[in-house]
Amino acid sequence: MAHLNTRANIAGPDDFYAELLAAHEGLSKAESDALNARLILLLANHIGDRAVLTEALAAAAHAPGGDKA
Amino acid sequence: MSKIFETPLYPYQRSADQDASQPVRHPVIVIGAGPIGLGAAIDLARQDVPVLVLDDNDKVSWGSRAICFAKRPLEILDRLGCGDPMVDKGVVWNTGKVFFDERQVYGFNLLPEEGHRRPAFINLQQYYFELYLYERLRELEADGKPVQIRGGNKVVSVTPKDDHVALTVETPDGPYRLETDWLIACDGAGSPTRAMMGLDFIGRVFEDNFLIADVVMNADFPTERWFWFDPPFNRNQSALLHKQPDGVWRIDLQLGWDIDKEEEKKPENVIPRLKAMLGPDVEFDLEWVSIYTFQCRRMEKFRHGRVIFAGDAAHQVSPFGARGANSGLQDTDNLVWKLKLVMDGKAPESLLDSYDLERVYGADENILNSSRSTDFITPKSDVSRQFRDAVLDLSERYEFARPFVNSGRLSVPCTYDGSPLNGPDAAGLPVRTRPGSPAVDAPVSGGWLLDRLGDRFQLLAINTEVPASLEEGGIAIEGLSLSANDDPSGALKGRYLGNAASAVYLMRPDQHVAARWTAYDEKAVRAALNTATGRA
Numbered sequence: 001m002a003h004l005n006t007r008a009n010i011a012g013p014d015d016f017y018a019e020l021l022a023a024h025e026g027l028s029k030a031e032s033d034a035l036n037a038r039l040i041l042l043l044a045n046h047i048g049d050r051a052v053l054t055e056a057l058a059a060a061a062h063a064p065g066g067d068k069a
Numbered sequence: 070m071s072k073i074f075e076t077p078l079y080p081y082q083r084s085a086d087q088d089a090s091q092p093v094r095h096p097v098i099v100i101g102a103g104p105i106g107l108g109a110a111i112d113l114a115r116q117d118v119p120v121l122v123l124d125d126n127d128k129v130s131w132g133s134r135a136i137c138f139a140k141r142p143l144e145i146l147d148r149l150g151c152g153d154p155m156v157d158k159g160v161v162w163n164t165g166k167v168f169f170d171e172r173q174v175y176g177f178n179l180l181p182e183e184g185h186r187r188p189a190f191i192n193l194q195q196y197y198f199e200l201y202l203y204e205r206l207r208e209l210e211a212d213g214k215p216v217q218i219r220g221g222n223k224v225v226s227v228t229p230k231d232d233h234v235a236l237t238v239e240t241p242d243g244p245y246r247l248e249t250d251w252l253i254a255c256d257g258a259g260s261p262t263r264a265m266m267g268l269d270f271i272g273r274v275f276e277d278n279f280l281i282a283d284v285v286m287n288a289d290f291p292t293e294r295w296f297w298f299d300p301p302f303n304r305n306q307s308a309l310l311h312k313q314p315d316g317v318w319r320i321d322l323q324l325g326w327d328i329d330k331e332e333e334k335k336p337e338n339v340i341p342r343l344k345a346m347l348g349p350d351v352e353f354d355l356e357w358v359s360i361y362t363f364q365c366r367r368m369e370k371f372r373h374g375r376v377i378f379a380g381d382a383a384h385q386v387s388p389f390g391a392r393g394a395n396s397g398l399q400d401t402d403n404l405v406w407k408l409k410l411v412m413d414g415k416a417p418e419s420l421l422d423s424y425d426l427e428r429v430y431g432a433d434e435n436i437l438n439s440s441r442s443t444d445f446i447t448p449k450s451d452v453s454r455q456f457r458d459a460v461l462d463l464s465e466r467y468e469f470a471r472p473f474v475n476s477g478r479l480s481v482p483c484t485y486d487g488s489p490l491n492g493p494d495a496a497g498l499p500v501r502t503r504p505g506s507p508a509v510d511a512p513v514s515g516g517w518l519l520d521r522l523g524d525r526f527q528l529l530a531i532n533t534e535v536p537a538s539l540e541e542g543g544i545a546i547e548g549l550s551l552s553a554n555d556d557p558s559g560a561l562k563g564r565y566l567g568n569a570a571s572a573v574y575l576m577r578p579d580q581h582v583a584a585r586w587t588a589y590d591e592k593a594v595r596a597a598l599n600t601a602t603g604r605a
């Protein structure tokens with residue numbers, strides 16, 4: 001069974017990060033929230049694997065700064 | 070011309086029971102002559118179980134109410150002998166459109182699977198549904214079957230005793246008393262029986278109001294289901310347009326919780342809303358308007374000794390997905406054969422607990438689906454709305470998002486996975502006909518499989534031979550052997566054999582699969598029959 005890949009997997013991380021921020025530039029809070037929601041749905045569908053998605057939800061839900069992983 | 074639902078069908082008449090010196094004892098009394106009570110009475114009467122229906126009213130449903138009837142209930146109605154008038158009158162539709170804000174985001178065609186006698190569902194006003202059931206009941210009565218219906222008979226007290234239930238019934242001539250061995254309460258979401266017995270009605274509460282209007286239109290709208298999320302004519306709420314027979318259109322407008330119901334129902338408030346929705350040029354007449362309030366909840370137990378609850382009296386769901394009347398008919402479909410076996414002394418009373426178990430399972434499935442639809446249609450938080458709107462926005466351009474759009478998941482039959490009545494399964498046979506499943510229809514020998522199943526235990530044998538009849542502990546099992554010659558379309562093979570060379574299915578009287586094997590084994594069949602009747 002596939003697992004959530006939590007190792008570095010994107011070539012050019014700085015470029016991607018800049019592209020992510022650029023997508024939100026000039027948007028209101030509501031527009032940014034809507035974009036994020038659309039993005040999550042698009043990416044989730046691309047992943048498709050239900051077990052991986054559940055792992056991703058659990059990983060994202062861990063409180064910042066905690067040591068629960 | 071007076072409307073069907075304004076015409077008394079079974080007006081109050083004094084019965085001999087009212088003049089008896091002692092309360093008259095009946096084998097089964099059904100309270101309520103709605104779709105579920107009538108369905109229960111027909112099923113019992115057909116099987117020669119004497120049944121008395123008490124109803125405080127004397128007419129069919131006021132207004133259209135439940136309008137969408139799914140395939141499985143239609144199959145149950147076929148078994149009861151009144152599927153044809155429903156389907157002949159009903160509107161069959163396959164195309165739906167979804168609108169968001171001011172635009173259509175997508176359309177869909179349901180493309181129902183081939184090889185079934187009945188369509189995925191029909192639209193039919195509840196008053197027709199009840200009328201055809203009522204006519205079927207009268208037909209059975211005329212044929213000498215033991216069924217009576219008494220209008221203007223309001224049950225005002227229910228007292229469970231050890232071996233019967235005592236009732237007090239209010240009539241225009243005053244009260245009288247009755248006794249019954251078994252009581253089936255089909256008296257709706259507000260069930261007076263439930264209240265009189267002080268029983269719970271628990272669950273997650275969604276409180277919302279819908280303006281429901283039946284309009285007769287001189288407009289050429291197509292036979293499609295149109296659903297709007299957040300339309301300009303009903304901001305932050307939903308709307309539904311659905312076609313019914315006789316040129317009547319059903320319009321549901323969500324109103325939210327905090328409203329003045331009496332105000333909203335007034336024509337001067339309803340008509341502008343409908344004009345905003347339909348456009349200024351469409352002429353229409355209002356046939357019926359109602360405000361509908363729903364909650365998603367169920368009783369903890371549907372059986373309380375000799376009092377058994379069915380339909381909305383036992384469980385209530387949102388209107389999204391047509392799960393009310395549809396699941397209620399599955400309740401009595403499940404109950405009646407069990408009750409008959411118990412009354413005939415062929416199965417222990419505990420068999421009735423499997424009604425509770427199987428139909429609570431069905432109710433939970435419906436409540437889950439219905440709650441999820443409600444969460445999508447009425448987002449309860451900012452983030453819930455963001456995802457809902459994101460799904461709708463994406464659905465316009467991307468096919469992947471459309472399955473997320475939830476304007477009601479239409480009722481599909483319940484499979485009783487894990488039921489104590491289920492016997493063995495055989496590896497390799499199709500999943501959809503596993504033990505607990507309702508039989509899947511298929512064309513066989515110029516007719517339909519489901520027309521040959523039901524009302525008794527049967528062994529359905531495919532590509533193998535089984536005895537024409539068997540008896541186990543007073544219960545008969547009838548053999549039905551079919552082969553490739555009976556299956557020109559291959560649907561029987563696809564639905565019951567898969568890659569297996571042969572199969573033997575033990576079918577319950579409600580057309581559900583009790584157990585299955587790839588070859589006939591008499592001892593295993595006998596054991597499975599005992600399991601399926603609570604005698605194991």
